Amino acid sequence: MFALVDVNSMYCACESVFRPDLKGKPIICLSNNDGCVIARSASVKPYIKMGAPYFEIQHIIKEKQVTVFSSNYPLYADFSNRFMAVVANLVPQIEVYSIDECFADITGMDALSSWSELGHQLKNDVLQCAHLPVGVGISSTKTLAKLANHAAKTWKKTGGVVDLSSPSRQKKLMAILPVSDVWGIGRKLAKRLNQSGIETALDLSRLPTSQARKLYSVVLERTVRELNGESCLQLEEIASAKQQIICSRSYGHKVMDYELVRQSVCAFAERAAVKLREEKQYCRMVTLWIESSYFTTQQPYHHGHETQALVYPSQDTRDIIQAAVSILERLWQPNMKYSKSGIMLSEFSPSGQIQLNLFESGPRFRHSGELMQTIDHINRNKGSIWFAGQGIQSQAMPWKMKQQFLSPRWTTKFTDIPLVRC
DNA sequence: TCTGGGGTCCTAGGACCC
DNA sequence: TCTGGGGTCCTAGGACCC
Numbered sequence: 001m002f003a004l005v006d007v008n009s010m011y012c013a014c015e016s017v018f019r020p021d022l023k024g025k026p027i028i029c030l031s032n033n034d035g036c037v038i039a040r041s042a043s044v045k046p047y048i049k050m051g052a053p054y055f056e057i058q059h060i061i062k063e064k065q066v067t068v069f070s071s072n073y074p075l076y077a078d079f080s081n082r083f084m085a086v087v088a089n090l091v092p093q094i095e096v097y098s099i100d101e102c103f104a105d106i107t108g109m110d111a112l113s114s115w116s117e118l119g120h121q122l123k124n125d126v127l128q129c130a131h132l133p134v135g136v137g138i139s140s141t142k143t144l145a146k147l148a149n150h151a152a153k154t155w156k157k158t159g160g161v162v163d164l165s166s167p168s169r170q171k172k173l174m175a176i177l178p179v180s181d182v183w184g185i186g187r188k189l190a191k192r193l194n195q196s197g198i199e200t201a202l203d204l205s206r207l208p209t210s211q212a213r214k215l216y217s218v219v220l221e222r223t224v225r226e227l228n229g230e231s232c233l234q235l236e237e238i239a240s241a242k243q244q245i246i247c248s249r250s251y252g253h254k255v256m257d258y259e260l261v262r263q264s265v266c267a268f269a270e271r272a273a274v275k276l277r278e279e280k281q282y283c284r285m286v287t288l289w290i291e292s293s294y295f296t297t298q299q300p301y302h303h304g305h306e307t308q309a310l311v312y313p314s315q316d317t318r319d320i321i322q323a324a325v326s327i328l329e330r331l332w333q334p335n336m337k338y339s340k341s342g343i344m345l346s347e348f349s350p351s352g353q354i355q356l357n358l359f360e361s362g363p364r365f366r367h368s369g370e371l372m373q374t375i376d377h378i379n380r381n382k383g384s385i386w387f388a389g390q391g392i393q394s395q396a397m398p399w400k401m402k403q404q405f406l407s408p409r410w411t412t413k414f415t416d417i418p419l420v421r422c
Numbered sequence: 423t424c425t426g427g428g429g430t431c432c433t434a435g436g437a438c439c440c
Numbered sequence: 441t442c443t444g445g446g447g448t449c450c451t452a453g454g455a456c457c458c
Binding site: 030032034052053055056058217218242243244245250253254401402 | 427432
Binding site: 097098099100101183184185186187188189217219 | 454455
């Protein structure tokens with residue numbers, strides 16, 4: 001038995017915890033670079049679409065007096081950890097599925113209280129201890145639990161908890177939900193299914209598995225089985241090791257200067273290397289891309305990317321910066337207005353050791369591990385040092401992302417802790 | 423002027439091997 | 441002149457998720 005616990009409008013909820021004045025008021029949160037809308041409080045949903053570009057909706061924001069926030073990931077990550085801890089405290093096992101939702105294995109827990117009571121307990125505890133509102137969906141497979149959660153969020157009268165353990169209730173719900181609401185059915189697949197006369201989740205559940213596989217894919221076959229109560233997706237308690245690490249950002253302003261693009265590349269390479277060391281991995285491949293704006297009509301969209309192998313698997317920032325910059329030199333085109341760059345690390349191994357050959361003499365740097373450890377340690381303990389390649393922070397850095405509406409890091413930064421005056 | 427970022431999995435097709 | 445069949449591995453691209 002699975003429960004899916006999901007925070008309602010997670011980012012907006014986090015923003016209002018230390019701002020009681022915003023309770024019930026319209027709020028939106030923007031993507032990195034203040035690009036588009038990625039979270040909306042309930043009252044905003046009727047008039048601002050998910051993903052709407054910020055600059056297009058400024059008049060609505062003014063008219064409706066919507067409070068706007070830039071993404072504050074340190075804040076959201078901290079609240080996410082608190083939320084997961086509360087849920088983990090109540091159930092035998094959880095799988096952290098994303099920053100705002102987790103699956104819980106609740107098999108056998110109905111011996112103590114009904115599924116619905118358990119759902120309400122989860123909901124109340126999270127609200128009380130982590131100050132976040134959640135919806136809970138309960139059923140025999142992950143896909144059905146997702147569907148139950150969807151229902152809990154959609155219909156107020158459910159009280160935010162839906163027990164979808166009985167097959168007859170499953171059928172009733174599936175009959176009224178469009179197939180596009182099913183987990184794993186995206187835009188393209190929904191369109192194809194609709195064209196074959198499959199409109200509702202119930203229609204999909206009645207597609208013979210052999211046909212689902214033959215006409216579509218093994219993934220869809222699994223979804224059909226899950227909708228019929230056959231559990232195909234297990235709880236993955238331990239997050240599997242990452243296979244790639246990506247660090248990429250749109251620039252705050254367009255950049256035509258090689259030196260500035262190089263700075264951004266160095267900064268992203270450095271950040272990616274930190275993530276790599278956090279994963280305790282070494283990478284063999286470095287991919288870099290730089291691109292112009294996809295939207296502008298002033299020049300054709302340009303996108304250059306290239307992958308380079310390191311001689312040795314490495315987690316040394318210097319190796320990764322060097323590979324990235326050497327790719328950049330080859331990709332660079334003058335007179336191009338660049339608006340985004342990114343780096344991807346892949347082909348991981350748990351250690352830097354490989355078989356040497358006759359012509360290689362060993363890793364480039366001595367004491368690499370110790371140096372990286374020291375740098376990471378200093379940066380973790382509120383120090384801040386970085387490689388010179390990303391420039392001096394006091395200079396103008398047009399590639400740095402815009403964060404016009406950033407809230408304080410209420411819970412993770414010492415100087416941002418709220419003051420209470422008595 | 424201004425349009426996010428970070429992932430996974432699957433499939434088809436090509437290269438290559440015997 | 442006639443030109444097989446089975447397998448693996450890799451890559452690019454598509455689709456999906458949040």
